[in-house]
Amino acid sequence: MRNGLVLAIALAACTIVLLTGSASTLAVSPAGRSGAAQAPRELIYVANADSGPVTAYAAGSRAAVAPVLTVANPNNPNTVWDPWGVAFDASGHLYVQSFLSDATTFVFPPRAHGRTAPSRIFRAQGPDNQAIAVDATGFQYIVGGETFEAIDVVRPGARGRPGDLYTVPVARTIPLDENFNPWPDIATVNTKNQVLAAVARPRGNAIEIFNGGSRGKQRPVRVISGSRTDLGSCPAPLSRCDEVSITFSPLTGLIYATVSDGPHRTHICVFAGNASGNARPVRVIGGSATGLDRKVITGIAVSRRNAEIYVMAKTGSEFGAGHIVAFGRRAHGNTAPLRMFTDRTSHFADALGLAILAVARGA
Numbered sequence: 042m043r044n045g046l047v048l049a050i051a052l053a054a055c056t057i058v059l060l061t062g063s064a065s066t067l068a069v070s071p072a073g074r075s076g077a078a079q080a081p082r083e084l085i086y087v088a089n090a091d092s093g094p095v096t097a098y099a100a101g102s103r104a105a106v107a108p109v110l111t112v113a114n115p116n117n118p119n120t121v122w123d124p125w126g127v128a129f130d131a132s133g134h135l136y137v138q139s140f141l142s143d144a145t146t147f148v149f150p151p152r153a154h155g156r157t158a159p160s161r162i163f164r165a166q167g168p169d170n171q172a173i174a175v176d177a178t179g180f181q182y183i184v185g186g187e188t189f190e191a192i193d194v195v196r197p198g199a200r201g202r203p204g205d206l207y208t209v210p211v212a213r214t215i216p217l218d219e220n221f222n223p224w225p226d227i228a229t230v231n232t233k234n235q236v237l238a239a240v241a242r243p244r245g246n247a248i249e250i251f252n253g254g255s256r257g258k259q260r261p262v263r264v265i266s267g268s269r270t271d272l273g274s275c276p277a278p279l280s281r282c283d284e285v286s287i288t289f290s291p292l293t294g295l296i297y298a299t300v301s302d303g304p305h306r307t308h309i310c311v312f313a314g315n316a317s318g319n320a321r322p323v324r325v326i327g328g329s330a331t332g333l334d335r336k337v338i339t340g341i342a343v344s345r346r347n348a349e350i351y352v353m354a355k356t357g358s359e360f361g362a363g364h365i366v367a368f369g370r371r372a373h374g375n376t377a378p379l380r381m382f383t384d385r386t387s388h389f390a391d392a393l394g395l396a397i398l399a400v401a402r403g404a
Contacts, residue, residue, distance in 0.1 A: 082099065082100070082101070082399070082400060083099075083100040083344055083346060083397050083398065083399050083400070084097040084098065084099060084100065084109060084110075084397070084398045084399075084400060085097065085098050085099075085100050085342065085351055085365060085395060085396070085397055086127055086135075086395065086396045086397070086398060087340075087353070087365075087384075087389065087392045087393075087394075087395060088124040088125055088126060088127050088137065088138075088225070088340075088392070088393050088394040088395075089387065089391045089392055089393075090123055090124060090125060090140065090391045090392075091123065091391050092114060092122055092123065093124065093387070093391045094111040094112055094113045094114070095111065095112040095124055095127060095135075095137060096108035096110075096111050096384065096387075097109050097110050097111070097398070098365070098384075100344065100349070100351070100367070100397065101380070102365075102380075103380045103381070103382050104382055104383075105382070105383055105384070105385035106382050106383075106384070106385060107384070107385055107386070108384065110154045110155070111154065111155065112135065112137070112149060112153050112154060112155070112157065113155060115147065115156070115157075115158055115159050117147075117159065117162060117203070118203045119143070119203045119204075119206050119207070120139075120143065120145045120147075120162060120207070121139055121141055121142035121143055121144075121145060122139060122145075122147075123139045123140045123141045123142070124137050124138070124139060124140075124393075124394075125138055125139065125140040125170070125171055125172065125225045125393055125394060126138040126170075126171065126172040126173045126225055126226065126228075126393075126394045127173070127394055127395075127396045128173050128174050128175045128396060129175070129396065129398065130175045130179060131177055131179070132151065133150075133151030133152075134148050134149060134150060134151060134160065135148070135149040135151075135153055136148050136149075136173050136175060136181070137149070138170055138171075138172060138173040138183065139170070140168070140169060140170060140171060140185070140223070141168055141169070142167070142168050143164055143168065143206050143207070144164060144165075144166065144168045144169065144170035144183075144185065145162055145163075145164050145167075145206075145207055146162065146163050146164065146165065146170075146173060146181070146183065146195075147159045147162055148160055148161045148162065148163075161198075161199070161200040161201075162200070162201055162207045163195065163199040163200060163201040163207050163208075163209045164201055164206055164207040164208045164209065165181075165183040165193035165195050165199075165209065165211050166183060166185065166186050166191065166193045166211070166214075167185075167186070167187075168187050169185050169186060169187040169221070169223055170183055170184065170185035170186065171184055171185040171223055171224060171225055171227055171228075172184040172185065172225060172226055172227045172228040172394065173228065174228040174229050174230045174236060175230070176230045176234040176236070176253050176254075177230075177232075177234055178197065178234060178253075178254065179196075179197030179198065180194060180195070180196065180197060180212070180234070180253055180254055180255070181194075181195040181196075181197070182194060182195075182228055182230065182236045182253070183195060184217075184227055184228040184238055185223070186221075187221065189216065189217075189221075190216070190217040190219050190220065190221060190222070190240070191214050191215060191216050191217055192214070192215040192217065192228070192236060192238060192251070193211045193214055193215075194211060194212045194213045194214070194215065194236075194253070194254070194255060194257075195209060195211055195212065196212050196255065212254070212255035213255055213256075213257070213259075215236075215251050215257075215259055216259060217238055217240050217249065218240050218242060218247065218249065219240040219241050219242055219275075222241045222275060222282060222284075224239075224241070224282075224284045224285070224286065224339075224359075225286065225339050225340060225359075225393035225394040226286035226287065226288070226339065226340045226341055226393070226394045226395065227239040227240075227285065227286060227287065228287070229287050229288045229289045229296075230253065230289065231250075231289045231296075231314065232289075232291050232294070234253040234254065235250050235251060235252055235253050235262065236250075236251050236253050237249070237250050237251075237287060237289060237296065238251075238287075239285040239286060239287045239298065241274075241275035241282050241283075241284065241285065242266075242274065242275060243274060243275060243276050244274065245266050245267065245268070245270075245272065245273075245274050246266065246270075246272040246273050246274055246275060246283060246285050246300075247265060247266035247272065248264070248265040248266070248272070248285075248287060248296065248298060248312075249261040249264050250262055250263050250264070250265075263317040263318075264317070264318070265296075265312060265316050265317060265318070265320055266318075266319065267318060267319025267320075268319065269319045269320065269321045270310065270312075270319060270320060270321070270322065271300065271308070271310050271321075271322055271325060272285055272298060272300055272310065273285070273300050273302055283300050283301060283302050284300075284301040284338075285298055285299065285300055285301075286298070286299045286338060286339065286340060286341050286394075287299075287341065288341045288342055288343055289314070289343075290343040290345070290348060291345065292343070292344075292345050292348050293343070293348050293370070294313075294314040295311050295312065295313065295314055295323070296311070296312040296313075296314060296316065297309060297310070297311055297312075297341055297343055297350060298310045298311075298312065298341075299338035299341050299352055300338075301336070301337045301338050306327050306328075306334065307327065307333040307334060307335065307336050307337070307338060307354075308325055308326060308327030308328075308331075308333065309325070309326040309327065309333075309338075309341070309350065309352065309368070310322040310324075310325055311323050311324040311325070311326075324371075324372070324373040324374075325373070325374070326350075326368055326372050326373060326374070326376060327374075327375065328374060328375025328376075329375065330375045330376060330377045331366075331368075331375060331376060331377065331378060332354065332364075332366055332377075332378055332381065333352075333366070335356075336354040336355060336356060336363075337354070337355045337356075337357070337358055337359050337361070338352045338353060338354050338355070339353045339355060339359050339363075339392065339393045339394065340352065340353040340392070340393055340394040340395035341353075341395060342395040342396050342397045343397070344397055345397065345399060346399060347370060348370035349367055349368065349369060349370060349379065350367065350368040350369075350370075350372065351365055351366070351367050351395060351397070352365070352366050352368075352395075353365055353389065353392055353393070353394075353395055354366050354381075355389070355392075359393065360390060360391065361390065362383070362388040362389060362390055363383065363388070363389035363390070363392055364381040364382060364383045364389065365381060365382055365383070365389070365395070366378045366381045367379045367380050367381065
């Protein structure tokens with residue numbers, strides 16, 4: 042199975058970084074050529090599987106465009122580069138999660154681009170890790186596993202060695218209530234440093250929420266699941282599941298879940314941040330005008346500047362050509378997207394997960 046969405050950070054010289062990701066935002070006040078700070082813009086980072094680079098695009102792009110920057114395979118010994126997920130920490134480091142083989146996690150310094158070397162590498166579990174999230178305290182949450190689905194909680198600053206395949210001890214392991222079902226962007230964190238995971242189950246898909254850090258319990262503190270949630274189900278592993286990807290917005294305090302509903306109604310559910318049980322979404326985006334019908338969504342991210350919603354929508358399967366589709370903050374029902382764009386060379390054929398980074402404009 043080779044899927045991957047890797048996010049790329051590419052920052053131009055003299056730009057300042059405002060981070061938006063699964064942790065808190067990093068704000069650095071840069072001076073433009075005029076000496077005045079400029080209004081930030083946002084870049085969308087895309088993880089490209091099958092040894093592809095992480096690529097970044099201006100969030101306001103339309104039609105077919107080239108990436109603003111890329112982060113390439115660093116080719117470190119005893120690693121496999123197969124990006125599926127990306128995340129940022131509070132200091133602006135980029136985390137790239139590989140799926141296959143040793144399922145290595147690469148951590149790049151702020152403003153990484155091109156052949157920038159990772160600042161550290163580690164391996165929690167593997168193979169077949171699907172997603173990564175990082176909370177505001179620096180705990181790292183690696184989701185996946187071939188034997189059973191779980192979240193491995195890794196302490197801040199973990200660093201492995203090539204001779205040990207970069208393996209590091211985990212603070213705790215949280216089992217998930219699903220069978221093996223490889224899908225990207227299934228993990229996020231909220232402002233309470235809780236970790237959220239999307240799980241695919243025959244009796245109904247769910248979003249499970251756990252306390253984060255090294256001392257939390259294995260049981261979720263709450264679960265969003267039931268007929269009213271519109272999260273679908275997964276009758277059998279690797280068959281026609283209603284696949285779910287999720288993110289959380291610190292700006293709105295809401296949980297966003299995409300549901301790739303087989304040949305039927307692909308849609309986006311928006312839940313209250315404290316939703317629990319058989320909760321109805323506060324909004325659902327879906328219908329013929331959305332451009333999501335008969336698409337497969339592999340990644341989702343929400344702007345920290347204006348809460349616009351971005352999804353990676355693919356044709357046919359997770360390896361089909363795709364577009365990033367943007368919706369407004371209050372989008373609801375059968376609404377047309379604000380805009381959409383694709384990579385003019387790759388057409389996002391290997392694209393999976395998404396993330397957003399805010400950068401100050403150079404004068």
